[in-house]
Amino acid sequence: MIDIQSQNDLFKLIGAKLKNPIIAYVFGGTAMMYYGYKNATKDIDMVFESDEQRKAFVEVILSLNYERKSVIGVYIDEKTQSPNKPLMFSRGDERFDLFSERIFQTILTENMKKRFYARHDFGENLIIYVMSKEDIILLKSVTEREKDFDDILTIIEKERKIDWDYIVDNAINQKKLGDSWILLDLEKTLQRLREYTLIKKKYFDRLYDARE
Numbered sequence: 640m641i642d643i644q645s646q647n648d649l650f651k652l653i654g655a656k657l658k659n660p661i662i663a664y665v666f667g668g669t670a671m672m673y674y675g676y677k678n679a680t681k682d683i684d685m686v687f688e689s690d691e692q693r694k695a696f697v698e699v700i701l702s703l704n705y706e707r708k709s710v711i712g713v714y715i716d717e718k719t720q721s722p723n724k725p726l727m728f729s730r731g732d733e734r735f736d737l738f739s740e741r742i743f744q745t746i747l748t749e750n751m752k753k754r755f756y757a758r759h760d761f762g763e764n765l766i767i768y769v770m771s772k773e774d775i776i777l778l779k780s781v782t783e784r785e786k787d788f789d790d791i792l793t794i795i796e797k798e799r800k801i802d803w804d805y806i807v808d809n810a811i812n813q814k815k816l817g818d819s820w821i822l823l824d825l826e827k828t829l830q831r832l833r834e835y836t837l838i839k840k841k842y843f844d845r846l847y848d849a850r851e
Contacts, residue, residue: 640679641733643672647761654765656699661692664747664755666770666778667736668790673757673769676793684725684778686738686747693739697726705730715783717820718743744818745781751809772798773806780828781821788831795836807842811849822850 641649646669664687665673668680687693705728710719713736718724723741727734740747755768770778772794779787795801806825813821826846829838 640681641683642679646672646680646683647759650759650761650765650767652703653696653699654760654762656702657695657762657764659695660764660766661687661696662766662768663687663692663696664752664768664770666742666775667782667787670756670769670775671790671793673759674772674794676797677790681732682734682736684736684738686740686742688740688747690739693726693737696737697728700728700735703730705735708734713784718783742778743781744820745778745813746816746818748809748812748816750812754805773802774809776801776828777806777809777821777825780825783824783827788828791828791832792835795832803838803842807845811845814849822846 663685665683665685667682667684668677669683669685671677672680685696687696708727708729710724710727713719713727714724721743723738723743725736725738725742727736729735751770751774752768754771754774756771757769759767759769761767776791776794779791810821810825826843829842829846832838
């Protein structure tokens with residue numbers, strides 16, 4: 640596990656070792672710590688704007704004794720077959736899940752970039768954007784791990800206002816961009832969430848209509 644201060648110290652160290660500027664967007668537990676939703680995380684989930692930037696980041700963390708790991712057993716089987724699965728690296732009980740341009744089939748769109756919650760600069764060469772809480776919910780629906788659903792529950796328990804219209808709009812747009820999983824993934828998540836909070840029928844209707 641890694642807490643927010645240790646994570647920031649790690650990002651500062653990585654930023655100091657990078658030779659050229661890199662922009663990354665964090666979601667998952669990493670982003671949740673910046674919101675104050677949780678105190679520590681095991682997974683540092685990041686998506687880069689290009690393969691080249693991810694490669695440069697990987698070179699640095701390898702120099703810090705992180706080792707490449709398999710995604711098998713971490714994500715469900717159909718996700719591990721995706722060409723856009725993350726590169727995974729661990730050191731002790733810390734782990735990086737590093738995506739490039741897509742989180743599985745879900746594209747990091749310009750609209751998602753613009754909706755960022757916060758920006759953090761670690762030296763001159765590492766810029767981290769924290770994704771919006773709505774995008775965190777959507778992406779945690781996509782990754783389909785049980786702990787991700789627990790994290791979604793944490794967010795909705797702490798936040799009175801969730802823009803479900805945006806979440807559904809983004810999912811429908813991602814479907815148009817070629818993400819064949821996202822509508823089903825989100826619909827399954829919303830069905831489970833109905834046990835804990837009000838999810839209006841109109842959102843299910845829109846998802847069903849978009850699938851037809």
